[in-house]
Structures are given as C-alpha cells and as structure tokens.
Amino acid sequence: MVQVADLARRSGTAPRTFARHFTQPAGTTPAHWLIRQRVAEAQRLLETTDLAVEQVAARTGFGTATMLRRHFARVVGVPPTSYRRTFAGSPAGA
Template identity: 75%
Template sequence: MDWARAHLDRPLTVADLARRARSAPRTFARHFTEATGTTPARWLVAQRVAEAQRLLEAGELSVEQIAGRCGFGTTTMLRRHFLRIVGTTPTAYRRTFARA
C-alpha cells in the first residue's frame, strides 16, 4: 500500500499491485478486500483523490497538473472521481481549502 501511494502517478492496475505483492491477482484482490474492507481499485481511487486534495490545498499546481500527478490522466477523470468521493469539484475544493 505504501508503494502504491508513492506511485500514484503511474497507471496502476490490480494486476500491477498483485505482482508487487508477489501474488496472483484474484488472490491479492480477495486478501486486500478482507484486510481493508474495499476493493484494490476503489482503494486506489480513494488514495488518488486524497493526494489530489492535498495538492489542491497546497495551491501550487494547476488542476491539469494535479490530475496527471495523481494518476487520473485527465481533468475529466479527476473531476468525476473527486465529485463522487468528496462531493464537490476540485476547483470549488481549492477555493474553500487552499492555504492563504
């Protein structure tokens, strides 16, 4: 999990995470879900959104740059997942929580 958090900018898949854990993808997914209560894919999206929140609060990067750094690829994907998880858009979140 620490490795995945350090590599959020990469296009990570469950197969990639399983390989890193030296496990078969189905076995990895089953154990991961048992241990965390969520699927690897959902966990990864949540981690990417959390990193986007941190970067938005810092206020130094554009939303486009944040989307790339967090592994979303496009601002559309960032916005879609961010809105679903946080309940607001990245831009509105930045306006509210950016450090002065």
C-alpha cells in the same frame, strides 16, 4: 503511477487473488482504495499548490482532468475547483 496489477505483481499473486486477500481486511476493493489514495493526494495538492486541475490529475495518476473531476466529486462530494476555493486564503493553502 501504480496500478492494482502492479500491487498484485509486487505481492507475488495473481490480480484476483490479491483482490480477494486485500478486500477482506481493508473493507474495500484494491481499485477503490487506490482511487481514494489518489483523491487524498489531489486534495493535498489543491490545498497547497496553484497547480492547474490538469496538472493535479497527471500527478495523481488520473491521467485527465475529466477523470479527476469524476472521481473527486464522487469521493469528496464537490468538484476540485470548488474544493480549492474552500481553501483559498487559508493558512493550509498558503
């Protein structure tokens, strides 16, 4: 899974330089942006698959279900299992 250091390396800059140039136009740090992207992918997987939370964590780069739960709840406001229940039986979750 992509890390902030990987993004800096791909841009040909040092991590601190990359962060400085990224933060101004994006309005957030590269790390926070990356977390939000991972949470968005986790939301999609929770809505459209029956993968276990542990599998969603692995596929989205969080590594562990604990880390997914922590970041997911902070960004979305509810734990992943509650989020998934919201979409149970909906056409998007089918």
